[in-house]
Amino acid sequence: MKRRNFLYGIGSASALLASNKLTGQNIFPEESDDCGCYPNTSFISEQTKPRVLPTPWQRGDYDYVLSKVRITDLKTIPVSVTPTSDRPYVFVKLETNVGVVGWGEATLEGKAGSAMQAVHDLKDSIIGSDPIQVTHHWQSMWVHAFFRGGPILGSAISGIDHALWDLRGKLLGLPVYKLLGGPTDPEGVRGYYHARANSREQLIELRESAEKLGVTAFKTGLPAQTYEWIDTHAKIDRAIKQLQMIRESLGPKIDIACDFHAKTSPAVASIIIKEIEPLNLLFVEEICPPENAKAMAKITKRSTTPIATGERLIAHFGFRELIEQGIVDIIQPDCAHTGGITGVWAAGALAAASGISVAPHNCTGPIGGLAAIHTDAAMPNFIVQEVCSGVNSTENERVWEEWLGFQAQRMVNGKYPLSDKPGLGFDVNEEALKKYPFAGTVPMARVFADDGSVCGW
Amino acid sequence: MKKTTQSEAFNLNSGNNAFTYSGAGISDIVQQRRSRLAESKKTENTPMKPVGDLDIKDIRGWTLKEPVSKNTYTVIKIQTGSGLVGYGECSQLSPAEFAEAKRIIIGTPVTSFEVVAPKLSHVTTARAAINIAMLDVTGKIAKAPIFQVLGGPTRFKARALAPLTGNTDQELINSMNRLKALGYLAFMVPIPTVVWRNQGQEYVLATRNRLDALRAAGGENTDFALDGSNKLTPGDAQMICEAIENFHVLFFNEPCLPVSIGAIKKLSAENVTPIGLGKGITGENQILDLIRDDAVDIIRPSIGLNGISQIKRMAVIAETYYIAVGPDHNGGPIGTAACLHLAASIPNFFVQKIPCPEAEEDRLMRLALVAEPVETIKEGYAPLLTGPGLGITVNEKIFEKYMEASL
Numbered sequence: 001m002k003r004r005n006f007l008y009g010i011g012s013a014s015a016l017l018a019s020n021k022l023t024g025q026n027i028f029p030e031e032s033d034d035c036g037c038y039p040n041t042s043f044i045s046e047q048t049k050p051r052v053l054p055t056p057w058q059r060g061d062y063d064y065v066l067s068k069v070r071i072t073d074l075k076t077i078p079v080s081v082t083p084t085s086d087r088p089y090v091f092v093k094l095e096t097n098v099g100v101v102g103w104g105e106a107t108l109e110g111k112a113g114s115a116m117q118a119v120h121d122l123k124d125s126i127i128g129s130d131p132i133q134v135t136h137h138w139q140s141m142w143v144h145a146f147f148r149g150g151p152i153l154g155s156a157i158s159g160i161d162h163a164l165w166d167l168r169g170k171l172l173g174l175p176v177y178k179l180l181g182g183p184t185d186p187e188g189v190r191g192y193y194h195a196r197a198n199s200r201e202q203l204i205e206l207r208e209s210a211e212k213l214g215v216t217a218f219k220t221g222l223p224a225q226t227y228e229w230i231d232t233h234a235k236i237d238r239a240i241k242q243l244q245m246i247r248e249s250l251g252p253k254i255d256i257a258c259d260f261h262a263k264t265s266p267a268v269a270s271i272i273i274k275e276i277e278p279l280n281l282l283f284v285e286e287i288c289p290p291e292n293a294k295a296m297a298k299i300t301k302r303s304t305t306p307i308a309t310g311e312r313l314i315a316h317f318g319f320r321e322l323i324e325q326g327i328v329d330i331i332q333p334d335c336a337h338t339g340g341i342t343g344v345w346a347a348g349a350l351a352a353a354s355g356i357s358v359a360p361h362n363c364t365g366p367i368g369g370l371a372a373i374h375t376d377a378a379m380p381n382f383i384v385q386e387v388c389s390g391v392n393s394t395e396n397e398r399v400w401e402e403w404l405g406f407q408a409q410r411m412v413n414g415k416y417p418l419s420d421k422p423g424l425g426f427d428v429n430e431e432a433l434k435k436y437p438f439a440g441t442v443p444m445a446r447v448f449a450d451d452g453s454v455c456g457w
Numbered sequence: 458m459k460k461t462t463q464s465e466a467f468n469l470n471s472g473n474n475a476f477t478y479s480g481a482g483i484s485d486i487v488q489q490r491r492s493r494l495a496e497s498k499k500t501e502n503t504p505m506k507p508v509g510d511l512d513i514k515d516i517r518g519w520t521l522k523e524p525v526s527k528n529t530y531t532v533i534k535i536q537t538g539s540g541l542v543g544y545g546e547c548s549q550l551s552p553a554e555f556a557e558a559k560r561i562i563i564g565t566p567v568t569s570f571e572v573v574a575p576k577l578s579h580v581t582t583a584r585a586a587i588n589i590a591m592l593d594v595t596g597k598i599a600k601a602p603i604f605q606v607l608g609g610p611t612r613f614k615a616r617a618l619a620p621l622t623g624n625t626d627q628e629l630i631n632s633m634n635r636l637k638a639l640g641y642l643a644f645m646v647p648i649p650t651v652v653w654r655n656q657g658q659e660y661v662l663a664t665r666n667r668l669d670a671l672r673a674a675g676g677e678n679t680d681f682a683l684d685g686s687n688k689l690t691p692g693d694a695q696m697i698c699e700a701i702e703n704f705h706v707l708f709f710n711e712p713c714l715p716v717s718i719g720a721i722k723k724l725s726a727e728n729v730t731p732i733g734l735g736k737g738i739t740g741e742n743q744i745l746d747l748i749r750d751d752a753v754d755i756i757r758p759s760i761g762l763n764g765i766s767q768i769k770r771m772a773v774i775a776e777t778y779y780i781a782v783g784p785d786h787n788g789g790p791i792g793t794a795a796c797l798h799l800a801a802s803i804p805n806f807f808v809q810k811i812p813c814p815e816a817e818e819d820r821l822m823r824l825a826l827v828a829e830p831v832e833t834i835k836e837g838y839a840p841l842l843t844g845p846g847l848g849i850t851v852n853e854k855i856f857e858k859y860m861e862a863s864l
Contacts, residue, residue: 034500045755056613059725061613062610062613064613064840064841064843065602065604065610065801065843066610067601067605067835067842132601132605133605133608133610133611134608135607135608135609135611135802135803135804136608136609136610137613139804170601172597172601172605172606173598173599173600174568174595174598177571178568178600179568179595179606180571180594181568181569181570181571181572181766182568182569182571182572183569183572184572185565187535215578240639304753306857316773316776316777317777320778324749342608346773346776349741349769349770349773350773350774350777351553352741352743352770353742353744353745353770353771353774354745355742378571379571380571380572380574380575388742
């Protein structure tokens with residue numbers, strides 16, 4: 001309880017920091033080639049007189065090209081749908097001098113506390129600025145960070161970026177997908193649900209529901225919770241047979257994707273994706289952890305099954321090598337981690353030039369998902385959006401309905417419908433959010449092999 | 458070989474309600490996919506619903522010619538169902554290309570500037586002008602300049618580059634002095650007249666001397682880009698690159714024909730003189746090899762062949778390799794306006810070339826085309842245009858005077 005109060009308090013603590021005389025200004029050490037680490041030029045030392053230069057905004061250079069709207073406050077509102085959730089939603093709210101507010105989501109699985117603090121660390125780039133110039137602010141948050149990239153900075157930038165786009169849309173009177181030059185399909189954005197069916201009977205039932213609902217694609221996972229560096233034939237065969245059963249039961253009309261969740265090594269993943277080649281899957285996802293492009297390339301070369309990855313890659317910079325080397329067929333940026341709408345759009349544009357498709361990942365809360373849908377609607381190389389639910393709506397979605405007034409992850413005829421409202425197209429009931437108080441940071445599940453060694457899931 | 462084993466495995470598991478798989482079943486999937494694809498193509502050609510208020514209802518075009526320079530470019534105008542109008546500009550457009558583009562875009566929502574692009578991929582010049590015009594209308598709907606619609610401003614002014622005209626060094630100095638008086642501080646310098654292939658030391662020295670003479674006349678706050686205009690052989694280009702390495706040009710533009718990336722790669726590896734390339738490029742994929750092979754330091758796609766959005770996409774690619782964007786522009790003032798909005802929409806913009814015709818008559822035409830002062834330079838930079846859309850008022854009345862063809 002104390003912890004919750006403390007973190008709610010961050011919002012007001014920011015007001016205190018905002019009164020600091022150095023906030024929002026360019027601070028240069030006396031010598032321009034100084035790295036800032038010597039005591040005589042330390043930014044915080046009392047004896048020093050750092051050369052403080054006004055920003056271009058403070059000089060007024062930007063006045064003639066900006067709107068009159070200014071961001072007056074930045075708040076994070078963390079909510080835990082259940083006390084044990086490893087991903088309490090970190091909503092970001094930007095307030096302006098004209099009363100219009102923008103909403104975003106900086107949720108980061110297992111790192112709620114870090115994500116919230118990271119959002120507040122970016123405050124200087126945002127407070128007092130014009131929400132219209134989102135590209136400029138994105139650059140400022142990325143470049144001025146000095147330590148660029150990483151999921152914590154990526155998620156924080158994402159949350160602020162969504163809120164800036166929401167504000168931009170509301171101020172310019174257009175839905176975000178129109179500001180981005182969409183929509184490709186006025187009926188909406190094609191999505192896939194998670195299969196959430198294990199037996200043949202359940203799968204056949206799922207096929208019937210899909211036919212009724214117009215759903216055209218599903219995603220499934222591998223049957224074992226963990227895989228070791230090399231694995232036994234029983235576990236490998238089970239994975240192959242399970243995927244074969246899914247294809248047989250769902251039939252040829254439904255696209256099937258399989259998420260390896262980077263819990264397989266190149267050795268194990270290679271065998272499975274070689275054996276499932278004839279199933280013509282839509283894609284297999286995260287066949288190994290994404291930080292080693294060469295290892296992923298080794299698997300990719302061994303199968304014709306399209307390879308997708310990207311939920312843990314940050315900004316377009318994070319996707320460059322995989323695209324350049326022809327390792328991936330489909331990229332999966334996550335709108336709540338990769339740098340928001342600006343980040344997903346840029347990664348999509350980079351992929352498009354190489355003929356590579358985009359199928360954004362989404363496994364956080366409703367706002368990140370809605371931001372992704374707006375971006376999808378404007379990308380010519382978009383194929384399908386992950387809709388983090390099943391054919392039947394979940395408890396989560398009923399909670400989201402209390403917050404936003406609609407179930408934020410429901411498709412109609414296999415597509416996620418687009419709203420005509422300006423911005424991201426929703427209002428948040430803040431009273432309803434309070435019913436789900438933040439229950440603290442909960443790490444992601446820790447899983448182990450039979451011998452007790454550490455495994456990913 | 459693998460497939461036989463797999464189909465056997467499938468049959469083991471097939472139950473009553475399940476689909477049975479065989480090799481033929483797999484090719485069914487391919488056929489299914491193909492028929493689905495064919496269906497989606499079919500719907501593209503079905504008659505459109507009635508033109509809505511914010512759909513494109515009409516498009517017109519005029520090819521204009523500057524009286525003295527004889528430079529030609531096409532201006533287009535689109536109109537929505539509700540009567541909103543937007544202007545665009547591109548390189549000279551043929552009637553056939555215009556007609557094909559018109560067939561495709563009538564009935565399209567005017568704000569769908571990004572998703573209409575793939576449908577126009579076979580008429581890229583028209584695509585450039587249509588993109589600018591659609592953004593002009595989108596900005597008018599949003600009551601905001603294009604750079605704001607696109608997420609900017611990323612900067613509050615755009616560095617300008619003026620091409621010098623003349624054959625001799627003295628003519629170029631005169632041209633520079635005239636343009637300096639107009640506010641320009643960066644200049645594109647043509648190489649000395651190319652008379653033959655592989656011209657050797659005399660030519661190399663003449664090029665270096667030309668740059669030295671211009672800097673001596675222009676002073677320390679002037680900058681220069683050398684324009685090879687694809688006229689040199691790789692041999693001459695690499696010697697000149699070497700000779701001007703310590704002159705520190707902004708960049709050496711089109712040092713030799715980029716038909717073979719090999720020649721440009723060699724040039725780039727031998728020298729630290731930044732290389733500018735790209736004026737003929739019409740798709741973002743065409744810059745990929747240049748960038749990935751370390752052949753270019755500043756990409757220079759032409760606004761008249763690409764429009765704003767296409768160059769914005771190229772800028773994303775360039776940004777991930779830390780490469781600058783300095784669009785080429787050989788058209789009129791509407792194109793210049795588009796360039797300024799682009800400059801303020803991307804992070805890695807460096808410099809914008811702005812045509813500055815020598816003849817008074819040509820300059821008057823440019824001034825008369827647009828009511829606002831678009832090509833006004835202050836201390837080397839062009840200020841941004843702040844009105845809705847392109848932020849310009851096009852004077853259609855003078856089209857007739859300068860018209861080469863009506864589309």
